[in-house]
Amino acid sequence: MARHLLTRSLLTRVASLLVSLALAAVVVFVVLRLLPGDAAGASLGVGTTSDQLEGLRAELGTDQPVPVQLGQWVAGLVQGDLGTSFVSRQPVADLVAARLPVTLPLSLAAFVLAVLVSVPLGVAAAVWRRGPLGVVVSALSQLGVAVPVFWVGVLLVLVLALQLGWLPPGGFPRQGWGDPAAAVRALVLPVVTVAIAMSAVMVRYVRSATLDVLDQDYVRTARSLGYGRWAALRRHGLRNGAAPVVAILGIELATSLLGAVVIENVFALPGLGTLLLDSVEARDLPVVQALVLGLTAVVLVVNVGVDLAQRALDPRLRLTGGAR
Amino acid sequence: MSLLEVDGLTVRTSDGRTLLDGVTWDVAAGARLGIIGESGSGKSMTALAVLGLLPAGMRATGHVRLDGTDLLALPPRRMDAVRGAQVAMVFQEPLTALDPLMTVGRQISGPVRLHQRLSRTAAREEAARLLRLVQIDDTERVLGSYPWQLSGGQRQRVSLAMALACRPRVLLADEPTTALDVTVQAEVLELLDDVVERTGLALVLVTHDLPVVARVAQDLVVMRDGAVVERTTVPRALAGDGAAYTRELVDAARAVTALPTPEAR
Numbered sequence: 136m137a138r139h140l141l142t143r144s145l146l147t148r149v150a151s152l153l154v155s156l157a158l159a160a161v162v163v164f165v166v167l168r169l170l171p172g173d174a175a176g177a178s179l180g181v182g183t184t185s186d187q188l189e190g191l192r193a194e195l196g197t198d199q200p201v202p203v204q205l206g207q208w209v210a211g212l213v214q215g216d217l218g219t220s221f222v223s224r225q226p227v228a229d230l231v232a233a234r235l236p237v238t239l240p241l242s243l244a245a246f247v248l249a250v251l252v253s254v255p256l257g258v259a260a261a262v263w264r265r266g267p268l269g270v271v272v273s274a275l276s277q278l279g280v281a282v283p284v285f286w287v288g289v290l291l292v293l294v295l296a297l298q299l300g301w302l303p304p305g306g307f308p309r310q311g312w313g314d315p316a317a318a319v320r321a322l323v324l325p326v327v328t329v330a331i332a333m334s335a336v337m338v339r340y341v342r343s344a345t346l347d348v349l350d351q352d353y354v355r356t357a358r359s360l361g362y363g364r365w366a367a368l369r370r371h372g373l374r375n376g377a378a379p380v381v382a383i384l385g386i387e388l389a390t391s392l393l394g395a396v397v398i399e400n401v402f403a404l405p406g407l408g409t410l411l412l413d414s415v416e417a418r419d420l421p422v423v424q425a426l427v428l429g430l431t432a433v434v435l436v437v438n439v440g441v442d443l444a445q446r447a448l449d450p451r452l453r454l455t456g457g458a459r
Numbered sequence: 460m461s462l463l464e465v466d467g468l469t470v471r472t473s474d475g476r477t478l479l480d481g482v483t484w485d486v487a488a489g490a491r492l493g494i495i496g497e498s499g500s501g502k503s504m505t506a507l508a509v510l511g512l513l514p515a516g517m518r519a520t521g522h523v524r525l526d527g528t529d530l531l532a533l534p535p536r537r538m539d540a541v542r543g544a545q546v547a548m549v550f551q552e553p554l555t556a557l558d559p560l561m562t563v564g565r566q567i568s569g570p571v572r573l574h575q576r577l578s579r580t581a582a583r584e585e586a587a588r589l590l591r592l593v594q595i596d597d598t599e600r601v602l603g604s605y606p607w608q609l610s611g612g613q614r615q616r617v618s619l620a621m622a623l624a625c626r627p628r629v630l631l632a633d634e635p636t637t638a639l640d641v642t643v644q645a646e647v648l649e650l651l652d653d654v655v656e657r658t659g660l661a662l663v664l665v666t667h668d669l670p671v672v673a674r675v676a677q678d679l680v681v682m683r684d685g686a687v688v689e690r691t692t693v694p695r696a697l698a699g700d701g702a703a704y705t706r707e708l709v710d711a712a713r714a715v716t717a718l719p720t721p722e723a724r
Contacts, residue, residue, distance in 0.1 A: 265515070352555035358512055359550075360570040360621060361543030363536070370569065374560045449560060450605055 144446070148439050159431045160212065163424050164205050170418070173197055174221035177418040195221050197420075208424070218421035222414075227425045230410060236312055237406035241322055242395040245329035246388055253334040254380075257341025261349060262368070264342075272338060279335025284394055288328040288401040295324060305403040325402045329394040333387050340383040344376040351375070378448050385441030389434040396430075461485035462661050463509070463546070463629050467521035470501075470508055470685075478517065479504055480686045486678070488628065491655060491662045493676030493693065495669060495708065501685035502665045503551075506631040509663075510548055511538050525629070544574045547627035551634040553614035557606035557621075563590075564602035567621050574625040589620040592657075594650055612643035616650065623654065630654075633665045648674050669712035673697065681705045 175191040192198040196207070211218055217227040260272035279287075296304035302324050308317040348354060348371060357367035396408030403409070407426060414422035446452045463486050470479035479501045486492040494502045508519045511530060523530040525545055530538065550556040557566060567589055568582035577585065587598040593616040595601050606614055615635060622630060632651065636644040652675055655662045664676055672679060672693065679696050681688040681704065689702040696705050 352550060352552065353558040355512060356548075356550060356556045356618075356621070357558075357569075359510055359542055359548040361539050361541075361573055361625065362570075363539045371558050371561070375558065451559065451607065454605075454608075 145443070148442060152435050152439055155435050156428075156432055159435075160209060160428055161205065163427045163431070164208060165201065167420050167424055167427075168201050168204075172418050174418040174420060177416075178222060197221075208421075212428075217425040220414075220419055220422050222417045222419045222422075227421050230422060231407065231425065231429070234405060234407045234410050237307060237322075237404050238392070238395050238399065238408065241325055241399070241404070241406065242329065242391040244322065244326045245333060245394065246391040248326060248330040249333035249337055249387065249391070250384065252330065253337035254341050256334075257338040258345045258368075258372075260338065260342045261345035262364070264346065272342070276335045276338045276342075279331060280339070282332075284328060284332040284397055285401045287331050288325070288398050291324050291328055292401070305401070307404050321402075321404070325395070325398050325404060328398050328401075329391060332394055333391055336390075337383060337387055341376075341380055344379045345372060347379075348372040348376045374448055378445050381444045381448065382441055385437045385444075389430075389437050392430060392433060462488045462526060463663075464522070464524040465505070465509060466524065468505065468508055468523060469520045470504060470513065470517055471520075473516045473518070478685050479508065479519075481521070482682070482685075482687055484678075484680045484687065484690055486629070486661045486663055488661050489655065489659045490678065491652075491664065491676040492678045492680065493672035494663065494665045494680045494682060495672050496667065496682035496688075498667060499684075500682040502667075502682050503633050504685075505682070506548060506633050506663065506665050509631060510542055510546060512542075540574075543570050543622075543627065544625040545627055546629040546631065547622040547625065548631040548633065549615070549618050549622045549635045552638045553611065553618045554606065554638075556618055557614060559605060559607055561605070562602065563604055563606065563609070563617050566606075567602075567617070567624055570621060570624040585624070586620070589623055590617070592623065592654065593617070593620045594646075595620075610643075611639050612646060615639060615643075615647055619647075619650065619654070623658070626658070627660060629661045629663065631663045631665065634667070635664070636671055637666070637668065644671070651675055669708055670716050681708065 173192070174195060175188050175197065179187060179191060189198070196204060199207075208218060217231070219226055220230060223230070256272050260269045263269045292304045295301050303321055304324075305321075307321045308314040310317075312318050345368070349368065351371070354367050354371055357370055358364070362370060395406065396411060398404075399406040399408035400412060411423065411426045413419075414426070465482055465484050468479055468482040469477065471477050482501070482505050484492065484494075494505065496502045504513070507513050509523050509530070511519075511533075513519060519531055521531065525541065530541060530546075533541065557563075564583060564586055567586035568579070571577060571582045571585045571589075572579075575585075583602070586602060590598045590601055595613065595616055601609065601613065601617070606617065609617065615638070619635070635651070636647050639647060648671060651662065651664070654660070662675070664672060666672055676693055679691050679693050681691065681696070681702065683704055688704045691701045691705065695701055696709055699706055699709065
């Protein structure tokens with residue numbers, strides 16, 4: 136019976152995921168058409184005749200009514216065709232694939248680093264909440280949350296790259312991962328920047344989840360049975376604290392991708408973020424809408440993953456079909 | 460000879476308020492001591508102070524001697540070894556005192572393995588034996604259940620089994636029946652009685668409920684406002700001998716429930 140409920144809830148989640156994605160596709164498409172300016176105007180520049188404009192629009196298909204364009208785009212998506220760039224005339228999928236080797240390692244490494252930093256720090260800050268460590272961690276996290284991520288990046292570049300010269304201030308090797316050492320060096324500062332911003336948020340959630348567990352009666356029960364402070368926390372905290380933390384990790388995994396998009400522009404990295412900004416500027420709508428829809432899809436999929444992880448962690452969700 | 464001796468136990472908060480003031484009592488092996496008082500009288504705090512589990516920001520002074528060893532003077536690691544194995548506790552609300560995400564089997568066999576070097580299977584068998592000791596018959600089902608899948612009475616039995624897991628010499632029971640319905644209360648009290656009979660441990664029963672104490676305990680400590688009003692016995696208290704406050708408690712309890720008369724005991 137438990138298995139049956141699990142399968143059914145998984146199917147429900149996947150169905151609602153598809154509905155959300157379809158809605159997101161329509162919204163993204165329509166909103167982008169409402170923006171002023173178009174690709175034809177942007178690429179031809181000032182002083183072109185309306186004939187030239189009309190010609191290019193016909194070529195790009197932007198002269199068609201919006202519902203027709205939407206239908207063509209969705210039909211392509213269903214077949215796995217993300218569309219063709221207005222500007223470079225290359226398939227959007229190829230443009231994205233070329234940028235993933237920068238953005239994907241950047242955001243994943245930042246996420247992993249942030250988890251490795253914030254989980255132990257958050258737990259320690261909770262256990263020693265009145266001690267110096269607890270106070271320092273809380274203060275640093277406040278600071279980290281208040282400061283914008285690009286400012287942290289600029290600061291790191293100033294000190295570590297420009298003054299100390301330890302790392303490159305920006306850019307990515309021309310050969311990409313063909314020169315692994317240079318590629319890694321190019322990503323260190325961006326990764327640290329995004330990880331700092333994420334850790335500042337995550338450490339607070341880990342701390343409060345740990346405090347919550349520490350206050351629970353069952354931790355006191357464990358202490359009354361002879362478990363030491365840390366042993367009691369390990370015995371009961373891992374699972375009980377994991378459920379709320381997993382939810383945050385999911386949000387932060389999605390955030391790490393968005394953080395990467397922002398920070399790529401600070402470090403002049405040829406990733407999805409720079410692709411997105413360039414495409415917006417050129418009104419290269421197929422690229423923009425594919426990227427926005429892709430980011431939306433990642434967020435939605437991560438949410439489903441979080442939900443499943445929480446079910447795996449908490450038998451109350453698993454065995455009672457969600458109702459307590 | 461008393462097994463556990465609480466001598467001048469005083470608890471103060473960090474801002475200097477006195478919560479417990481010179482609490483003194485003792486209990487012998489195999490004896491049953493009741494501590495009674497209204498909520499806020501400091502009876503639960505006394506139990507937590509004995510175990511060294513006071514909330515942060517509170518400090519205990521005085522002496523808590525177990526077989527002559529002063530527990531308040533023990534370093535934290537040695538105190539960890541005392542908890543569970545020498546002195547254990549059953550709490551008021553079994554639903555929150557048990558971990559909702561851990562099966563009963565793991566919750567009981569954990570402390571068993573902590574204090575006795577047993578294999579996983581041997582600890583599981585010990586957990587089943589403990590469940591039978593607290594009169595749970597379908598041990599296999601209960602061992603595989605989560606606390607929220609059990610009834611209130613079963614949960615409190617499981618808590619008791621956990622507390623007994625390391626064969627403690629003193630069992631502190633803090634309002635162990637308050638969260639249960641009346642019929643289940645009676646069963647759990649009978650069970651406590653039976654466990655003391657069989658294991659010979661010293662029971663300290665903390666409660667606001669005079670009929671509960673009257674059923675189980677012989678010796679009685681009456682507390683009010685963080686201090687001991689008097690040390691007496693249940694029959695003497697029921698007979699109306701002793702402090703005026705104790706008589707008030709007895710009269711108040713008589714007004715709502717039928718208390719046994721001293722002769723009937």
